[in-house]
Amino acid sequence: MSSEKSAIYDDDAFFNNYINLRNAESNYNDLIEQPIVFELIGNVKDKAVMDIGCGYGAMTIKIANSGAKYVLGIDSSKKMIQKGMLENSHENITYKVLPAEQIASSIHEKFDLIVSCLAIHYVEDFQKLFSDIYNLLEQNGNFIFSMEHPMYTASKFPQQWVTEPSDNTVTGFVTDHYGDEGLRNISWLGKQVKKYHHKIDTIFNALIEAGFILEKVIEPSPSADLMKKVPKTIHELHRPAYLIVKSRKG
Ligand SMILES: C[S@@+](CC[C@H](N)C(=O)[O-])C[C@H]1O[C@@H](n2cnc3c(N)ncnc32)[C@H](O)[C@@H]1O
Numbered sequence: 001m002s003s004e005k006s007a008i009y010d011d012d013a014f015f016n017n018y019i020n021l022r023n024a025e026s027n028y029n030d031l032i033e034q035p036i037v038f039e040l041i042g043n044v045k046d047k048a049v050m051d052i053g054c055g056y057g058a059m060t061i062k063i064a065n066s067g068a069k070y071v072l073g074i075d076s077s078k079k080m081i082q083k084g085m086l087e088n089s090h091e092n093i094t095y096k097v098l099p100a101e102q103i104a105s106s107i108h109e110k111f112d113l114i115v116s117c118l119a120i121h122y123v124e125d126f127q128k129l130f131s132d133i134y135n136l137l138e139q140n141g142n143f144i145f146s147m148e149h150p151m152y153t154a155s156k157f158p159q160q161w162v163t164e165p166s167d168n169t170v171t172g173f174v175t176d177h178y179g180d181e182g183l184r185n186i187s188w189l190g191k192q193v194k195k196y197h198h199k200i201d202t203i204f205n206a207l208i209e210a211g212f213i214l215e216k217v218i219e220p221s222p223s224a225d226l227m228k229k230v231p232k233t234i235h236e237l238h239r240p241a242y243l244i245v246k247s248r249k250g
Pocket of ligand 1: 009052053056077080099119122
């Protein structure tokens with residue numbers, strides 16, 4: 001049931017490259033993104049949780065191990081879900097191949113928390129997605145997500161740092177076409193990948209119109225410690241790679 005747009009994660013070569021990237025010691029998911037999302041999630045004891053675009057369950061298993069009573073991990077990629085079932089299984093986790101676009105018609109239960117890590121930039125229609133998520137939350141339930149930052153998704157060209165010609169020092173990041181929302185075909189991990197660029201106002205207005213109350217917005221910058229440990233992260237000061245939001249069903 002992989003949706004055509006995100007079927008790239010079911011391509012063998014792309015999948016292997018992605019797993020190698022995640023296994024690398026200096027991967028930004030583990031260094032930057034996942035710790036922030038996990039901290040925002042807070043106490044999950046006895047909560048019912050859905051993880052949208054759960055991949056192979058990196059966050060899903062952390063939530064289950066922290067005492068959630070039930071975690072539903074959904075992802076459009078069969079290969080991701082298979083790996084999750086093999087490597088990140090837990091008696092309180094159910095993994096299911098399901099695109100985020102189909103949650104309204106396929107899921108008939110409610111959640112105390114819905115989480116999504118670096119998956120929703122593959123979804124075109126945020127108004128529908130956020131309304132669907134709102135409807136699947138209990139009152140006061142949280143929706144916490146990370147996505148590629150709009151400054152990161154803006155360019156219609158291969159992602160590119162601005163560099164000083166004399167010595168290649170990185171002095172910025174190219175954000176052409178920021179105001180032109182929609183499909184981006186980018187080259188990543190040796191393949192062409194389709195994702196969607198949404199502007200900051202589109203993202204927040206879609207949340208507000210769905211009924212969400214904003215609780216926290218984070219555009220992570222590398223800490224001094226991280227820049228010392230992994231020097232290339234200093235470039236992240238030129239633009240955030242991620243946008244991380246905690247919102248609540250009001
Ligand atoms: C960068 S990975 C992140 C995986 C996981 N959330 C994590 O942080 O480890 C993006 C995931 O989003 C999934 N994905 C892409 N488009 C999707 C869609 N329309 N519905 C559900 N999952 C989708 C991909 O299959 C992939 O597993």
